[in-house]
Each structure stands twice: as structure tokens, then as C-alpha cells.
Amino acid sequence: MPWHAIDGQGRFIAENWWAIVFNPSFPYRLAHMLLAALLGTATWVAGVGGWQLLRAPGNPRARLQYSMALWAIAVLTPLQILVGDLHGRHTLQVQPIKVAAIEGTWQRPAAGAGEPLRLFAVPDMEHQRNRYEVAIPRIGSLYLTHDLSGTIAALDEFPAQDLPPVPPLFYAFRIMVGLGLLMLAQGIAALVLRWRGRLLRARWLQRVSVGLAPAGFVAMLSGWVVTEVGRQPFTVYGLLRTADSVSPVAAQTVIVSTAAILVFYLLIFGFGLWLLLRLLREPPGAGESGPHPEIGEGR
Numbered sequence: 001m002p003w004h005a006i007d008g009q010g011r012f013i014a015e016n017w018w019a020i021v022f023n024p025s026f027p028y029r030l031a032h033m034l035l036a037a038l039l040g041t042a043t044w045v046a047g048v049g050g051w052q053l054l055r056a057p058g059n060p061r062a063r064l065q066y067s068m069a070l071w072a073i074a075v076l077t078p079l080q081i082l083v084g085d086l087h088g089r090h091t092l093q094v095q096p097i098k099v100a101a102i103e104g105t106w107q108r109p110a111a112g113a114g115e116p117l118r119l120f121a122v123p124d125m126e127h128q129r130n131r132y133e134v135a136i137p138r139i140g141s142l143y144l145t146h147d148l149s150g151t152i153a154a155l156d157e158f159p160a161q162d163l164p165p166v167p168p169l170f171y172a173f174r175i176m177v178g179l180g181l182l183m184l185a186q187g188i189a190a191l192v193l194r195w196r197g198r199l200l201r202a203r204w205l206q207r208v209s210v211g212l213a214p215a216g217f218v219a220m221l222s223g224w225v226v227t228e229v230g231r232q233p234f235t236v237y238g239l240l241r242t243a244d245s246v247s248p249v250a251a252q253t254v255i256v257s258t259a260a261i262l263v264f265y266l267l268i269f270g271f272g273l274w275l276l277l278r279l280l281r282e283p284p285g286a287g288e289s290g291p292h293p294e295i296g297e298g299r
Helices: 017-021 026-055 060-094 096-103 139-145 166-195 203-211 215-230 251-280
Strands: 004-006 012-014 117-124 129-136 234-236
Touching: 026 060, 026 166, 026 203, 026 215, 060 096, 060 139, 060 166, 060 203, 096 139, 096 166, 096 215, 117 139, 117 166, 129 139, 166 203, 166 215
Parallel strands: none
Antiparallel strands: 004 012, 117 129
């Protein structure tokens, strides 16, 4: 049974929601999102634990909180990188134009030259080029195709009207990956310090953990920018354009309702964040249910 149809008035009709939800990208996206949620929680818990230990190094519950969060970061970050690689290779097969925009690849390199890793650039959509580009030759091919001489389809191989907005994709992806690499370094540093028996005495890592507390959530938001902006100008990639799926609602109604939703969520989020930070100001105390108070350095 086809999952969609076009009716007599040219409208796009969804007919098989099971096929839509459990599409070929579903397992990659589900695993990637679950790991992102866990890492976002782990970096936040590690940051709070590090902050509490900077104030009271002997607090047993803060020590356990900090240690467990760093275990989670050390284990989950390499797994997330692996899942991200699988997700990226699948995206390269089904949405090659999104990957080309992420990489800022306007023209395909010469045969055998390989794809560079663009560390920084200012994508120029009008002239279809990158300005101020800083790149490492061939490294892009290694993670894109697992071949130092491999190449991917470039943006100039697709119709101009099908190109997504390149700058937000280019930068959001690098924010996500950059924060992921910082979390990987945090996890490795924690393992080394743990092996040397200095994990709970290394105040520099506690300060780093405080700074990286929001890293998981920022990386998660950046990933959603890549996902949602990357499929533009389509609502349904390759089938239904965003311009053709606009509802017949007055612009003023859309603006007012959007503003109301934003104000509501800002109030709720602001109050929730204020309450959370207020609670976290108080260190975990001995009268609370939790682990045994005698937690040694090795544990």
C-alpha cells in the first residue's frame, strides 16, 4: 500500500501512517535522539556535581553524582559518534543535498582529490562559494565515505530551487559536532583521572564540567536545526514543497498565535529554569535518602 497519494484537487494525502512513522530513517533518528537526551542530562548532572564539589569537596552525594555522570558521558559519547556516523551515511543516501549543504560542498573535487574537512567558512549562496574557508584536505572523505579519495554529490549538481539555506546548516552542524568532541574529551579525561585515582581531586575538570553543563542540550538543539532546515525547501523531502503546504490562514493570525506561543513558553521555561537553579543552589544533604555517606575515593 503506498504511503501517500495526490487527490483530484492536487492535494497531498497521507494514507499509511505506519509507513510514515517507521520510515527507513526511523531507527537512526530514534537512537541518535535517545542518546542525545541521555547525554544532555549527563552533562547537566556532571556540571551540577562539579559545582557542588567546588564548594564542598567532601560531600559524598555530590561525589557520587559527579562520578556517575562522568561515567555516562564516557560511555555514551563514543556510542553517539558511532550512531551519528551511521545516521550520516544513511542521510547521504536518501538526502544527499542536505549533506552537501552541511559540508559546504559547492563543487565536486577533482577525481582522487577527496573531500576536505571545512573547519570554518562563510557560505555565499548568491555566488555559490565559500569565503574565508579553512579546511584540512581529504579528511572529509574519511568520515563521509570512509575512503580518503571518496567524494559526494555537490550543491551545483542539484537544481538551484531545491537548495536548502546553507549557512545555518553549515554552522549548526559544526556546533553539534564541536560540542560532541568536547564531551568526548571530557569523558576521556575523566577515565584517565579515575584510573589515576584523582577524579574527585581534579578541580580543573570540575570547572570544565560546569562550563559544559548545557553542552548536551545545545548540541541537541543544533541537531534539530540540521534536521529541519536541511529538508527545506520541502515539507516532505522531494515530494511536497513548503510553499505548497501553506495553510490558508491570514498572516496576522499566524503572527499573533506564534507570538502568544513564544511568550507562553518563555514564561514557562524561564520559571522552570529559575526554580531548577534555586533547587540546585542547595547541596545534597545527609538527611536525604540516597547512597551510604561513606563513599571512598575509589568508588
